[in-house]
Amino acid sequence: MKLAITGKGGVGKTTLASMLARTFADHGNRVLAIDADPDANLAAALGIPPALSIKLQPITGMKELAEERTGSTGGFGTLFKLNPAVSDLPDRFCITHDGIRFLWMGTLVKGGSGCACPENTLIKRLMGHLLLERNDVVIMDMEAGLEHLGRGTSQAMDALIIVVEPGQRSIQTAFQIMKLAEDLGIGDVFVVGSKVRDEGDRCLIETLIPRSRLLGFITFSDDIKRADLENIAPDKIALDSLAEVRAIKERLVACMAER
Template sequence: MKIAVSGKGGVGKTTLSAFLVKWFASKGKEVLAIDADPDANLAQGLGLPNPTGITPISEMKELVAERTESVPGSYGGFFKLNPKVDDLPEKLAIRAGEHIRLMVMGGVKKGGSGCVCPESVLIKNLMQHLVLRRDDVVIMDMEAGIEHLGRGTSKGVDCLIIVVEPGRRSIETAGRIRALGKDLGLTRVCLVGNKTRGPRDREFLAGSLKDFRFLGFIPYDEELVEADLQGVFPETVKPETKAAFEEIAVGIAA
């Protein structure tokens, strides 16, 4: 199972990603949690101690230079476009719980159209390996632009989940993400509604995104907000919140 989770910043995609990681691990699956959002928060969402002490792979200058045969910190020039990456999960993944390992990709500097840098080449090759060659359940916490996914990689993604909240900007972002996914060849795109305060919010989202399939709706829960503030995994949530998460996970796995 290879799952990508995306959405506008602040909608709760990291919270959903963390829950899915924990849920699949609780079923005895080996899970590789991938933080592919430059604003890396998945380690915190999983409740790891000292998450800011984790160095993203894109910032490992010596590793990038070694694998791409480039000069650290340089721009332009020649470098390897198909670096060796198959050994990196075992070398770089951090143990984040029973059956869970975490890899933090980090951001890649963006340049003009067609800009390619050693960091982006290494990350994209690594993402392709994780999606197409690994037997683990892979849960990817993406940025809204799904920048780390390439056309070849997308063929191995079983589901792109877009998290939305009641609000026009979130809905507009969902449309843009789906368009990006379609350009990459992603065929199974689903939505999860988050921070819904009742039937009115659920009806608003469903009515505004009629041609999307919703996996479920997560109610607004102060326990989720508090867990985010404390930098811990939300172990205690309202029964209806837990039931909503369970419904979504079961729907993905079905």
């Protein structure tokens, strides 16, 4: 299964991505978790020790690698390959921790709409490889935009999951993302309510989000907050939240099986 997790900043995307990765791994799946968010926190949420994560760098920042794979010699207007070899990169740059493989993708270069620089070309080709040519469960923690997903790769996504918190701005962002997903041809778009404190919060989300799209809720948790403060994977101490994510995963699998 290939999943992208997105939503407005601070709503709990990374928490959901890390816990989904854990539930799939615990079920015996080979899981690849990808951080494609500029506020890169997925490594910490997966419990990767700082001594390991400090050595990481995003693939988007590997200019020499991009130039090597694309054949670019640098400079404006340089010709380069649009289909570089990338099949070795996941195994070369992944860190494996507690049964989950992690890859720091990084964000695309903001060089204008449709930037065709070597770095972006490498990333889009790598994304296509991960979504189209590998059998891993891929869980990608994204920013609110869908820049990483071109029209070709977007159709390989099994589902886009938008995380919302109780609030009009967060839900408005969700509908904007749904429109982007529709434009890219992503048919299966779901929503998870996060940081829900009471029945009023649930009711707000249930009123605005179609029932067919709503996978479930993650209750506001002091244990998740403590995990962040202590740099611990939330699935290790926020056990009630992990149970909620397991239920979300089961509903997702059931929804996909019905389609």
